[in-house]
Each structure stands twice: as structure tokens, then as C-alpha cells.
Amino acid sequence: MERRPVATRTVKAVPESGRQSSEPEATERLRAAIGRLSRRLRPTVAGSGLTPSQISVLFTVVRLGPIGLSELAVMESLNATMLSRITAQLCDAGLIVREADPGDRRSAFVAATAAGKRMRERIHRERARALGAHVEQLDDEQREALWNALPVLEELVERLPDGRGRQGSASGQGGQGGRR
Numbered sequence: 635m636e637r638r639p640v641a642t643r644t645v646k647a648v649p650e651s652g653r654q655s656s657e658p659e660a661t662e663r664l665r666a667a668i669g670r671l672s673r674r675l676r677p678t679v680a681g682s683g684l685t686p687s688q689i690s691v692l693f694t695v696v697r698l699g700p701i702g703l704s705e706l707a708v709m710e711s712l713n714a715t716m717l718s719r720i721t722a723q724l725c726d727a728g729l730i731v732r733e734a735d736p737g738d739r740r741s742a743f744v745a746a747t748a749a750g751k752r753m754r755e756r757i758h759r760e761r762a763r764a765l766g767a768h769v770e771q772l773d774d775e776q777r778e779a780l781w782n783a784l785p786v787l788e789e790l791v792e793r794l795p796d797g798r799g800r801q802g803s804a805s806g807q808g809g810q811g812g813r814r
Contacts, residue, residue, distance in 0.1 A: 675765060680756035683727075687712070689757065691720050692746070695730050696754045700745035702735070709796070729753055 681689050687710075694709055695701060701709075707717045721744055724730045729750035735741035746754070769777060 675761045678757045678760040678764075680753060680760055685720075687716075688720055688724060691717070692724055692729055692750055693754055693757075695724075695744050696746040696751055699730075700733075700743040703742050703744065706744065724750070 676686055676689075684692070691706065691710055691712075694706060698709070703714070703717060703721065706712075706721075707714055710717065712720070721730065721732060724744075725732055728747055730744045730746055732742050732744050735743055769780065772780065
């Protein structure tokens with residue numbers, strides 16, 4: 635793969651002496667960078683027929699399903715009406731199935747179909763390839779800094795509550811604020 639020059643921005647380091655006064659700015663920069671990175675990795679050929687909300691619901695159902703619609707609504711921060719629309723669309727596309735709860739016919743569960751699981755894997759592969767291609771364009775020092783930051787970022791994810799208000803690995807992988 636041919637290496638192209640990477641456009642660089644001046645990176646403002648957080649001075650050790652003024653650490654506390656600049657932490658809010660650094661925190662905002664981190665939040666913005668994570669958000670931009672997430673949004674730029676969203677577009678995929680595999681998921682081109684799905685909205686970001688549909689992809690997010692599908693990913694959660696694949697990861698945690700079968701899952702009750704009430705719990706799914708909390709996880710995805712969606713109201714019941716919107717979730718009903720999204721799950722109906724995913725059912726119509728053959729990516730998930732909806733079944734009544736045998737213990738309470740008023741409740742329902744959704745589970746991923748084989749096609750839904752394959753779709754999630756294709757989207758993940760596309761996103762990983764896209765990210766990998768851009769990481770390869772970084773110089774050795776930038777890549778090393780990125781890889782060295784991974785344990786800290788992973789620890790931060792574990793400390794943040796998931797959609798159910800729980801901390802830790804109960805939220806599974808891909809926790810990106812409910813939108814993947």
C-alpha cells in the first residue's frame with residue numbers, strides 16, 4: 635500500500651504545570667475526536683441500506699440478544715415508538731426476528747438472524763479495514779502513541795456506564811454512546 639502524506643494539525647499538548655486548568659479543554663478535545671472518529675467510520679457498503687440507528691440496534695441485538703424490547707429501548711436510548719419502527723424495519727429486512735414473551739404476551743423479545751449476524755460482521759470488517767488503512771499512514775511514532783493509549787481508553791470504556799446504567803464489560807464491545 636502506498637503511503638500518502640497525512641494531513642496534520644498542530645496538537646496542543648497539556649502542560650504538566652497547568653494540568654488542572656486545561657483538563658476540561660483536553661476532555662472536550664477527546665470527546666470530539668472520539669465522536670468524529672465514530673462518525674467517519676460509520677459509512678459502509680455492507681450497511682448502506684441501513685440508518686445509523688438501525689445499525690446500532692442490530693449490533694446490540696447481535697451482541698446481547700435475545701433481548702427484551704424494554705431493555706433494548708433503554709440500551710439504545712430510544713422511545714418505544716421509534717424502537718418499534720426500527721425493529722419492524724430490521725424484521726422486514728430479515729436481520730432480526732421478534733417473538734412474544736411466552737411468560738407475558740404483552741412483552742416481546744428480538745434476536746438476530748443468521749443474516750443479521752453476517753451483516754454485523756461485514757460492517758465490522760469494513761470499518762476495521764478502513765481504520766487500519768488510515769492507521770498505516772501514520773508514522774511509527776504516531777502509531778506507537780496510539781497503541782500505547784489503547785489500555786487507557788479501554789479502561790475508560792469500562793468505567794463509563796452502559797445504557798442500563800451499569801459499569802464494566804456488561805455493555806459488551808463497541809460501546810459508542812449507543813450509536814455505532
